[in-house]
Amino acid sequence: MTRLLDVENLTLQFKTDEGLITAIDDVSFSLDAGEVMGLVGESGSGKSVTAKSIMLLNPSNAVYGPDSKITLHLDDGPIDVMALAKGKTKDMRVIRGGAISMIFQEPMASFAPAISIGNQMVEQLQIHTDMNAKQATELSIEMLDRVGISDPSSRFKQYAFELSGGMRQRAMIAMALSTKPKLLIADAGY
Numbered sequence: 001m002t003r004l005l006d007v008e009n010l011t012l013q014f015k016t017d018e019g020l021i022t023a024i025d026d027v028s029f030s031l032d033a034g035e036v037m038g039l040v041g042e043s044g045s046g047k048s049v050t051a052k053s054i055m056l057l058n059p060s061n062a063v064y065g066p067d068s069k070i071t072l073h074l075d076d077g078p079i080d081v082m083a084l085a086k087g088k089t090k091d092m093r094v095i096r097g098g099a100i101s102m103i104f105q106e107p108m109a110s111f112a113p114a115i116s117i118g119n120q121m122v123e124q125l126q127i128h129t130d131m132n133a134k135q136a137t138e139l140s141i142e143m144l145d146r147v148g149i150s151d152p153s154s155r156f157k158q159y160a161f162e163l164s165g166g167m168r169q170r171a172m173i174a175m176a177l178s179t180k181p182k183l184l185i186a187d188a189g190y
């Protein structure tokens with residue numbers, strides 16, 4: 001099996017008005033390509049913040065422990081995710097929506113409110129693949145269809161707030177899968 005991800009000694013504290021809150025305390029795990037792993041724990045135990053750490057999506061009050069190490073092994077070589085956090089390497093797009101996609105617990109977090117679902121899907125494909133606008137549009141509509149959204153070409157033109165909750169979740173799954181990520185993180189609250 002080919003190694004895809006190493007999370008080593010991940011520790012994360014949040015700076016709050018009440019002081020530091022430890023959300024992740026020395027967590028390590030690894031994933032091989034094609035492997036499926038489930039992370040289980042009670043509400044508030046740190047599943048979402050662990051998932052967000054891998055994509056560096058925690059807010060700016062997050063302080064990572066000095067020994068925290070996240071390595072993503074891609075075809076072009078390993079990526080030191082924490083070095084991206086420290087600004088040593090500039091391009092976050094490699095991990096966000098490129099090698100890694102995340103299906104968020106809150107679907108509204110995935111979509112910008114003022115850009116249509118379709119334009120966001122097309123934009124993401126144009127950043128991460130060499131598709132032109134026409135190809136990206138066709139694939140996006142096909143993906144919306146594949147996740148069970150009826151009349152996908154009309155839904156493509158709508159905004160996230162115009163969709164039902166379930167449809168938003170489906171659209172988010174369609175968008176997350178369209179770039180063929182190496183790692184798909186599916187975050188659920190239950």
Ligand SMILES: Nc1ncnc2c1ncn2[C@@H]1O[C@H](COP(=O)(O)OP(=O)(O)OP(=O)(O)O)[C@@H](O)[C@H]1O
Pocket residue numbers: 014015016021023041042043044045046047048049050059061105188189190
């Ligand atoms: N930005 C933040 N600032 C301060 N504390 C935070 C922040 N984000 C998360 N936390 C805290 O970190 C802890 C872990 O939260 P997390 O969202 O990872 O839980 P979870 O395991 O995903 O729970 P659920 O199953 O309910 O989704 C919680 O105590 C939460 O209150």
Ligand SMILES: [Mg+2]
Pocket residue numbers: 047048049105187188189
């Ligand atoms: Mg959660």
